[in-house]
Amino acid sequence: MTADALRVGFIPLVDSAALLVAVDKGFAAHEGLAVELVREVSWSNVRDKLNIGLFDAAHLLAPLAIASSLGVGHVKMPLLAPFLLGFNGNAITVSPGLYDLLAAATDGNLADPNVSARALARVVADRRGKGRDPLTFGMTFPFSTHNYQIRYWMAAGGVDPDEDVRLVVLPPPYMVDSLASRQVDGFCVGAPWNSIAVELGIGRILHFGRDIVAHAPEKVLAVRAAWAANRADVLQRLLRALGRAALFINDPANLDDVAALLAAPQRVGVAPELIRATIEGRLRTALGGTPRVAPDYVMIGRDGAARPELLDAAWLYAQMVRWGQAPFSMESVAAAKACFRPDLYDSAVERSATLPDMPADRIGAFVGPPFHDDDVAGYLAALKMPPGHR
Amino acid sequence: MDPALKIVIVDENPVRAAILADGLREAGYTHVTRIEEMTSLLARIYELDPDVILIDLENPSRDVLAQMFQVSRAVKRPVAMFVDQSDSAAIEAAVDAGVSAYIVDGLKKERIKNILDLCISRFHAFARLKDELERAQTALSERKVIDRAKGILMKIRKISEADAYALLRRTAMNENKKIADLAQSVVTAAELLK
Known part of the structure; x- marks a missing residue:
């Protein structure tokens, strides 16, 4: 029997691990799949090549899969997300200069995002009073959790991310340079870029993404809906291989092996120690400091984290509406949910235990109304109220 | 327009x-x-x-x-x-x-x-x-390494240039290798044995 050939696109990030391990450890081959992994340089490329069929499947920003399905911001192409490649993994990093300003603007502990967000509001107001240029922050893509997390944090302190600061898209490889050259004062990006800024002494990690939103659906395996229908059997085998890869990654005995594999130049291409520290959630937040440890810093297929829940999709859509990227409609809520396919996941991957310590509403934002996917409109209305009235 | x-x-x-x-x-x-x-x-x-x-x-x-x-x-x-x-x-x-x-x-x-x-x-x-440029560059660097290997063989084996090339070609064929790859091995080996 000859193997089914698949082309799968990915961006060199730690949360592509399940995909890379599935291929490089032979789990895909075991399912009779000959997967060619194609490393890409931009999310726009990944989306376009998936859309026009150059890729059979891709590692994609979870909100971008939904935006594509809704036809928001680009050509409409119904995509399905039957596997969550990762939860969390981002961090907000600021320049040492901005960090000092924030520290001077509060008596509280900056590790608390409520405190840091209010401090940011004071710094922003002070700059405006002095007639200085607004602060500039980088994030990776309009339809990304990076964008939604940094906006969520700013808004909680009363800062309007569209009016009070400049929020710009920066490709991750340019983030650190831009912070060093003071083109930006801070950014929200995934691993390893926050750590690189810290080790160069040009940035301080202010918050892990999980401090803002405890459980943010980050990347998915995306396929075209039509492709999934035509090649249901191939998809099921690919999902099975990903499920096995996720189990492999989460066995601590394999961590060195996984880090070495991801470190290869044609894969993620950064030092294995950095990859290992990322998966373990062990990151230095300031140069010379002791690492902060958060086991949920990034979650790759752990404890059922790979199962895409309809609520995750609805929450991401609600963020799009909140920031004016998409109009609100009940049809769109349904269309966003239809993009996430736990049923396809269940048909291929054995269910593991549910996530321990799950936030009550599954999302776990640090402040603001709890999220209910059966009342997205009510959630959005509650977000509009001033912080004191929630 | x-x-x-x-x-x-x-x-x-x-x-x-x-x-x-x-x-x-x-x-x-x-x-x-x-x-x-x-x-x-x-x-x-x-x-x-x-x-x-x-x-x-x-x-x-x-x-x-x-x-x-x-x-x-x-x-x-x-x-x-x-x-x-x-x-x-x-x-x-x-x-x-x-x-x-x-x-x-x-x-x-x-x-x-x-x-x-x-x-x-x-x-x-x-x-x-x-593509053409890369092919031309590859061809050029292959020719250079074959010339060096020929020179090494001529010196060590005391044979003519034509014989050195024939030897490279025969050995490459026997080992199912490209002449350029074999020539590279000769050059590397010669450097190690210096």
């Missing part, structure tokens, strides 16, 4: 950008500007205020352009992608050639059809050129 259209080329490869810019100027487009500095890309684009933006797909800054689709106060002129659902052949041809095009909202697609066609053919031409 519409010579008044302002065209911006975003490409870090100077040769490819020049090939494309020349083609556009030959076709009569006079307002062609190349941006090579990526750190302030969006600011430069707003300053130039182009009607058409052409960007290569090897460029991570493509995602920066995604911001221009957003309806936000930071964005002055909304931008659309040249291709939509009805143009799947056009988008495929462009992606295949390694280029993507963006136009300002409201600009009729027919007006830039020939710009995109030209762009695609120039990108293909560049890829062919690069």
Whole structure:
């Protein structure tokens, strides 16, 4: 029997691990799949090549899969997300200069995002009073959790991310340079870029993404809906291989092996120690400091984290509406949910235990109304109220 | 053809950008500007205020352009992608050639059809050129290493140049290797034994 050939696109990030391990450890081959992994340089490329069929499947920003399905911001192409490649993994990093300003603007502990967000509001107001240029922050893509997390944090302190600061898209490889050259004062990006800024002494990690939103659906395996229908059997085998890869990654005995594999130049291409520290959630937040440890810093297929829940999709859509990227409609809520396919996941991957310590509403934002996917409109209305009235 | 259209080329490869810019100027487009500095890309684009933006797909800054689709106060002129659902052949041809095009909202697609066609053919031409150059370079470096291996064999075995080449060729055939690869092994071995 000859193997089914698949082309799968990915961006060199730690949360592509399940995909890379599935291929490089032979789990895909075991399912009779000959997967060619194609490393890409931009999310726009990944989306376009998936859309026009150059890729059979891709590692994609979870909100971008939904935006594509809704036809928001680009050509409409119904995509399905039957596997969550990762939860969390981002961090907000600021320049040492901005960090000092924030520290001077509060008596509280900056590790608390409520405190840091209010401090940011004071710094922003002070700059405006002095007639200085607004602060500039980088994030990776309009339809990304990076964008939604940094906006969520700013808004909680009363800062309007569209009016009070400049929020710009920066490709991750340019983030650190831009912070060093003071083109930006801070950014929200995934691993390893926050750590690189810290080790160069040009940035301080202010918050892990999980401090803002405890459980943010980050990347998915995306396929075209039509492709999934035509090649249901191939998809099921690919999902099975990903499920096995996720189990492999989460066995601590394999961590060195996984880090070495991801470190290869044609894969993620950064030092294995950095990859290992990322998966373990062990990151230095300031140069010379002791690492902060958060086991949920990034979650790759752990404890059922790979199962895409309809609520995750609805929450991401609600963020799009909140920031004016998409109009609100009940049809769109349904269309966003239809993009996430736990049923396809269940048909291929054995269910593991549910996530321990799950936030009550599954999302776990640090402040603001709890999220209910059966009342997205009510959630959005509650977000509009001033912080004191929630 | 519409010579008044302002065209911006975003490409870090100077040769490819020049090939494309020349083609556009030959076709009569006079307002062609190349941006090579990526750190302030969006600011430069707003300053130039182009009607058409052409960007290569090897460029991570493509995602920066995604911001221009957003309806936000930071964005002055909304931008659309040249291709939509009805143009799947056009988008495929462009992606295949390694280029993507963006136009300002409201600009009729027919007006830039020939710009995109030209762009695609120039990108293909560049890829062919690069291919030929790489092949020529490989051939040249292979010839150099074969010459060195011949010289080593002539000296050590005290044989003629023709015999040295025949020996390399015979051994390569027997070992099912390329002559250049075998020659490289000879050179490496000779260096180790120095």
